[in-house]
Amino acid sequence: MILPQPEPARLAKREAVISALLGVLPAECVLHTEEALTPYECDGVPAYRQKPMAVVHPRDTSEVSRAMKAMHELEIPVVPWGAGTGLSGGALSLADGVTFAMSRMNRILEVDLDNRLAVVQPGVTNLAITQRVQHEGFYYAPDPSSQIACSIGGNVAENSGGVHCLKYGVTTNNLLGLEVVLSDGEVVRVGGRGYDDGGFDLLGVLTGSEGLLAIITEVTVRLLPKPEVARALLAVFDEVEGAGQAVADVIAAGMIPGGMEIMDKLAIEATEQYAKSGYPVGAEAILLVELDGTASEVEHQIPAAEEILKNAGATEIRISNSEEERLRLWAGRKAAFPAMGRISPDYYCMDGTIPRAALPKMLALIRGLSEKYGLRVANVFHAGDGNLHPLLLYDSNVPGELEKAEEMGAEILKACVDVGGVLTGEHGVGTEKRDLMSYQFGENDLNAMQRVKCSFDDSQLLNPGKMFPQLHRCAELGRMHIHGGKIPFPDIERF
Amino acid sequence: MSEATLAGDSLEAVQEHIVAALEKGEALEVVAGGSKRSYGRDVRAASKQVISVLDVSGLTGIVDYQPNELILVARPGTPLAGLEATLADQGQQFAFEPPHFGEAATLGGALACNLSGPRRFKAGAARDHLLGFQAVTGRGEVVRGGGRVVKNVTGYDLSKLMCGSFGTLAVMTEVVVKVLPRAESERTVLFAGLSDAHGAARLIAASRTPHEPSGLAHLPSGAVLDGPGLEAAAAAASPNGAALTAMRVEGPAASAQARAELLVKEIQGGGNGASGPAHGGAVTILEEGDSRAFWAAVRELTPLPVKEGETLWRFSVAPTAGVALGESLRGAGALRLTYDWGGALVWAVFPGHPAGVHALASRAGGHAQRVRQGPTAALKTTGDGTGKATVDGTETSTENSTEDDTVVNSAEGTAEASKNAGAPFTELSPGQHRLNLNLKLAFDPARVLNPGRMYADI
CATH class of the missing domain: 3.30.465.10 (Uridine Diphospho-n-acetylenolpyruvylglucosamine Reductase; domain 3)
Incomplete structure (x- = not known):
């Protein structure tokens, strides 16, 4: 990966940038010493590091707007930063840019349970929303594994998922409205408190736009009543393919479980060493199925699911009979990523999605690549929605291993596309998968996306170098842009 | 041309x-x-x-x-x-x-x-x-x-x-x-005879339960319920075509039935006291077939017929804003209304092209869309109650919102009202x-x- 290259003309403006920021924000909100910038040199992808010229900590929307406007005037790129937990290098700072860290905007502004919504600032953590409303029997559904730390603003920017997506959707399905600041400093609100918005679905296109279209300054999320009951089943299989078949059979039986997760042998071993949750070491695969909903429905589904798992070849099935048991069944899965640290100095987490039917083919391919590159792979899948997380184990202290892991990862992602899937299911394109975009999309498709970019940010100052293999200048894309409400077709009928 | x-x-x-x-x-x-x-x-x-x-x-x-x-x-x-x-x-x-x-x-x-x-x-x-x-x-x-x-x-x-x-x-x-x-099966709880405000409050109360309702509608009195499969719903509204407040639960038959009964118990008993639904309202639980027919009718708006010369409008607002909006729409001349999505979707039929609906929608924090017009609707206008809608001038008009050739004959019709009268979607x-x-x-x-x-x- 070649990091985005700084432009000398921008680096030369460093003093002017800092003084402009100090002109619109209090000094305590502007960081620019080497030491203060260190925490912002990488996000959740430690392999890519770059320090920005400055970091700002705006405290409200108007400070975001003023700081953005100042950067617009100086033509300095801006990288929005939530909690820095992202797994695609989407918040990687730019050496010739300024990082806008949103962590000080961390207030829950309103909880409205009659309308089942909460209005929050972008720096609020995902879990804090649920914590605020759970005593009333509500929760916020998307639950990325980093939910204790990741911010809701970052979730919106990345359209984050989690283990309960198949049933409850990802971030985009759980939002009602946003307030954003555009690259020229203008504040725009989209959506609201009702379910449908007027005009084009700006809320939909902003969600998952990876900080390239606007800076998110306020989020209105949907809250759901907490399911009455949740019960987990853990099934043990002699081969991963059997677990995959069981997933297909559960869905074919008309069930949409809250979560369905597969772990392979190496993943089981690693998590067992780390979390000691009683997983069957030595088994080829386990499948975790969580059934949640109303008590009467879950009781009806448990025996049916048990039967399906048995018929698919499960050699052992454990069923939780209490909340404590349910959490214990999940404990290993939840610890899967940190557990990798026990068996490998570094790991590289992939995130492709495939049609579920292609799982056996993809597993065989990953095994082949593992041999070819000489790197071990532990597999964790969000099996219900076909979202794979192969974890490539490597050692960054061994010269060439990172590059090998990157190359192998790219082969896996291309194979995901080849079987009808996509490059990323929930982590985003960011810096990491930018150069693979043209493998999945044609030139017209990418140009259409870049025109969307230009519709929001024709200055291209927001998070450049991410998502697109090559960012065309808006003028090259042959479009007109509207400034200050001027109408492009003065001669058309004003009906 | x-x-x-x-x-x-x-x-x-x-x-x-x-x-x-x-x-x-x-x-x-x-x-x-x-x-x-x-x-x-x-x-x-x-x-x-x-x-x-x-x-x-x-x-x-x-x-x-x-x-x-x-x-x-x-x-x-x-x-x-x-x-x-x-x-x-x-x-x-x-x-x-x-x-x-x-x-x-x-x-x-x-x-x-x-x-x-x-x-x-x-x-x-x-x-x-x-x-x-x-x-x-x-x-x-x-x-x-x-x-x-x-x-x-x-x-x-x-x-x-x-x-x-x-x-x-x-x-x-x-x-x-x-x-x-x-879903394998479904049931629908119908409360008859509630006012719009009480019906809507019950829908909100139901939306807060863990019983997973998948349909929450209120049909004010006078809704048209004739057609195959609607006999049970019509009977629930008889003899005077009473309002119906409807809650659907879906799932295995036993689960749907159990949850329907829980909703009746919890919601009729007042449910969430803060929401204040009144006691009362005769209860019917629709079986699977009747329930499917009822929600097909709600979906297709057959309870809300659009006659010649009339227009059908759709308003999306927060659930708790629905009923107040509905009241103001009646004041602006709406002939018939229904509420869906727990109050968050209001459908209204107007005679001709009403003025001021967009201002009312904006004021309620949502927006309006004209969904259908009868064959002659484009030629008709309506003059009732439109002045009310623009009194506070909340409607934000832009230079390009000058509309059609519709004339608004409101006694109090302002320039603002006539300018926006024909716009199908709120600016x-x-x-x-x-x-x-x-x-x-x-x-x-x-x-x-x-x-x-x-x-x-x-």
């Missing part, structure tokens, strides 16, 4: 017609089944441009249906009814429950209008179920967006722009839609408008596709 009908029954044909229109400086009205043709502005009546009809009703067929992958790939001109029958054979459905508004309704039409039925507040809208698409933009370029899997964050989510853009950005030629298992804020216009120009810079359908300059 020459107005041909062009057959867009293949990707190539659609592209050819768009390119030809671009070269001639003409425009196209994109039509498939035509069941939602009067949703928004009449494209051809509103423009002096030459506008031909691009008929995509021949763009039909299932390309790929994989029940186990939960996806359906189809051409957008495929009729909805046939697709739903195919899904039902596999025990599946479109969870967003698209309204048809006519036998000719197509999948593409439902998606383009982002039309969702009663289950929307639980299962999401049409826009939450379009996973990917292929389309020809107003530039004549073939573009793909999204993918064929349910979990995908690769690049911008262009599928969202296809839904609810009413064919003004691109003509879809293939769509990938998420399909889901259909956007200046910031939203700028972004909408930029997106229009990004996809359709020459305004070839459905010009003016949503907003005058989109």
